[in-house]
Amino acid sequence: MKVTPTEIADVLLIEPKVFGDARGFFMESFNAKAFDEAVGRSVNFVQDNHSRSAKGVLRGLHYQIQQAQGKLVRCVRGSVFDVVVDIRRSSATFGRWVGVELTEDNHRQLWVPEGMAHGFLVLSESADFLYKTTDYYAPAHERAIRWNDPSLGIRWPDTGVAPQLSAKDQQASTMDRAAFFA
Ligand SMILES: Cc1cn([C@H]2C[C@H](O)[C@@H](COP(=O)(O)OP(=O)(O)O[C@H]3O[C@@H](C)C(=O)[C@@H](O)[C@H]3O)O2)c(=O)[nH]c1=O
Numbered sequence: 001m002k003v004t005p006t007e008i009a010d011v012l013l014i015e016p017k018v019f020g021d022a023r024g025f026f027m028e029s030f031n032a033k034a035f036d037e038a039v040g041r042s043v044n045f046v047q048d049n050h051s052r053s054a055k056g057v058l059r060g061l062h063y064q065i066q067q068a069q070g071k072l073v074r075c076v077r078g079s080v081f082d083v084v085v086d087i088r089r090s091s092a093t094f095g096r097w098v099g100v101e102l103t104e105d106n107h108r109q110l111w112v113p114e115g116m117a118h119g120f121l122v123l124s125e126s127a128d129f130l131y132k133t134t135d136y137y138a139p140a141h142e143r144a145i146r147w148n149d150p151s152l153g154i155r156w157p158d159t160g161v162a163p164q165l166s167a168k169d170q171q172a173s174t175m176d177r178a179a180f181f182a
Pocket of ligand 1: 049059
């Protein structure tokens with residue numbers, strides 16, 4: 001697999017080797033040894049998630065302030081614009097965002113380590129989004145930052161439809177009131 005650093009040092013773009021043939025393709029979507037080598041530490045995933053969303057659905061920007069989750073994310077049907085925001089106060093890239101298009105055809109994955117807020121916008125008619133997490137879902141510790149907080153200035157692509165948010169995400173915090181990691 002190919003591993004490319006992003007503007008947020010610990011956020012990695014991962015491109016598995018895809019073996020195409022007359023039948024279709026094969027790829028190792030996750031290999032613990034190769035993954036640990038790429039991130040430089042031993043990572044233990046405990047939960048796999050799958051969500052399906054229609055075009056224009058925007059989920060985010062989410063994190064758990066305790067039981068922080070590292071997430072290995074990908075899109076297996078359709079396409080999404082995936083966004084990661086560094087919310088570690090001590091980080092040189094605090095408040096910076098990275099956006100990557102993840103599609104069923106580019107097979108790209110993003111490693112979103114603990115200490116980030118994460119979200120995505122669905123660009124295709126429908127998208128299936130899969131991700132592994134390093135800690136369990138803990139609703140008591142769930143937090144969200146507004147997708148369009150002006151201080152972040154995230155350049156979300158125009159899908160041609162209004163972003164569709166959950167009730168929870170409509171109530172998300174602004175950056176100036178959000179809780180951050182050390
Ligand atoms: C995230 C999650 C949700 N749920 C339940 C709670 C709720 O009834 C329903 C939908 O939950 P949500 O609205 O929070 O789902 P969603 O908005 O898709 O939340 C996810 O968004 C992306 C961007 C992330 O980064 C994830 O970590 C997670 O926060 O699923 C679980 O049972 N386990 C989980 O791990």
